[in-house]
Amino acid sequence: MSTDAQAPMTRDEFEQALRAKGRFYHTQHPYHIAMYDGLCTPEQIRGWVANRYYYQVSIPVKDAAILANCTDRDTRRQWIQRILDHDGYDGAIGGIEAWLRLGEAVGLTREEMISQEHVLPGVRFAVDAYVNFARRATWQEAASSSLTELFAPTIHQNRLDTWPTHYPWVKPEGYQYFRQRLSEARRDVEHGLHITLDHYTTRPEQDRMLEILQFKLDVLWSMLDAMTMAYELNRPPYHTVTDERVYHKGLVL
Numbered sequence: 638m639s640t641d642a643q644a645p646m647t648r649d650e651f652e653q654a655l656r657a658k659g660r661f662y663h664t665q666h667p668y669h670i671a672m673y674d675g676l677c678t679p680e681q682i683r684g685w686v687a688n689r690y691y692y693q694v695s696i697p698v699k700d701a702a703i704l705a706n707c708t709d710r711d712t713r714r715q716w717i718q719r720i721l722d723h724d725g726y727d728g729a730i731g732g733i734e735a736w737l738r739l740g741e742a743v744g745l746t747r748e749e750m751i752s753q754e755h756v757l758p759g760v761r762f763a764v765d766a767y768v769n770f771a772r773r774a775t776w777q778e779a780a781s782s783s784l785t786e787l788f789a790p791t792i793h794q795n796r797l798d799t800w801p802t803h804y805p806w807v808k809p810e811g812y813q814y815f816r817q818r819l820s821e822a823r824r825d826v827e828h829g830l831h832i833t834l835d836h837y838t839t840r841p842e843q844d845r846m847l848e849i850l851q852f853k854l855d856v857l858w859s860m861l862d863a864m865t866m867a868y869e870l871n872r873p874p875y876h877t878v879t880d881e882r883v884y885h886k887g888l889v890l
C-alpha cells in the first residue's frame with residue numbers, strides 16, 4: 638500500500654465515511670420496511686416489541702460497562718444520563734417502563750415481556766454481542782459503537798406519524814417511548830460523534846471504527862433476521878419439533 642493510502646481522513650471525510658454506513662441501517666431490512674409500510678400483522682408487531690424489549694433492558698447494562706471503563710470525568714458525567722434515561726429518575730418514567738407500556742398498547746402483557754419468553758435466541762445472541770463488546774473494548778470504541786442512531790434522526794418521528802394510521806388497534810398510550818427518544822437520541826448522537834471524531838485520528842484507527850460501526854449494524858440487522866424467521870416465515874427455533882417456546886431465557890454468566 639502506498640503511504641498515501643494510509644493518510645488519515647480529515648474530520649469531515651471521516652464523518653462522511655461514517656454517515657455513508659447509513660445505507661446498511663436496519664431501516665433497510667424488509668421487516669422494518671414492512672413495518673413502515675403498514676404491512677405488519679399484529680403478531681409481527683408484538684414479536685418486534687417483545688424482542689426489542691431485550692435490547693431496551695440491555696442498553697443501560699451496556700452503558701454501565703462503558704462507564705466502568707471510562708477514565709474521563711467529563712464523559713462519565715454526560716454518559717451517565719443515558720442510564721437514567723432508560724431506567725427513569727426523579728419521578729419520570731424511563732425508557733424501559735415506556736417500552737413496557739408500548740408492549741401493553743400492542744396487546745402484550747407486562748409479565749410476558751419481563752419473562753423474556755418471546756426473546757428469540759438469535760436476538761439474544763446479537764444483543765449480548767453488543768453488551769460484551771462494550772465490556773471488553775476501550776470506552777471510546779464502545780461509546781462510538783452507539784453511533785448507529787446517527788442514521789435515523791427521524792425513525793421515532795416516523796413511527797409517531799404513521800403507526801396511528803397503519804395500526805389503529807395500537808393504544809395511543811403506547812407512543813410515549815418514541816416521543817421521549819426524539820430529543821434523547823439527538824443529544825446522544827452529538828456526544829457520541831464528538832468522542833468519535835476526536836478519538837480516531839490515524840487511518841488504521843478510522844478504518845477500525847468503520848468496522849466497529851459495521852459490527853453494530855450487523856447486531857441490528859441480525860435481530861430482524863431472527864424475527865423474520867419466527868414471525869414472517871413461521872420458522873421459529875425448533876418449529877420442526879414443537880410449537881412451544883422452549884428456547885432459553887438467558888443465562889447469567
Ligand SMILES: O=C(O)c1cc(C(=O)O)c2c(n1)C(=O)C(=O)c1cc(C(=O)O)[nH]c1-2
Binds near residue numbers: 696783785818
Ligand atoms: O428504534 C430504533 O431503530 C433504535 C435504534 C437504535 C440503534 O441504532 O442502536 C437505538 C434505539 N432505537 C433506541 O431507542 C435507543 O435507546 C438506543 C440506544 C442505543 C445505543 O446503541 O446505545 N441505540 C439505540
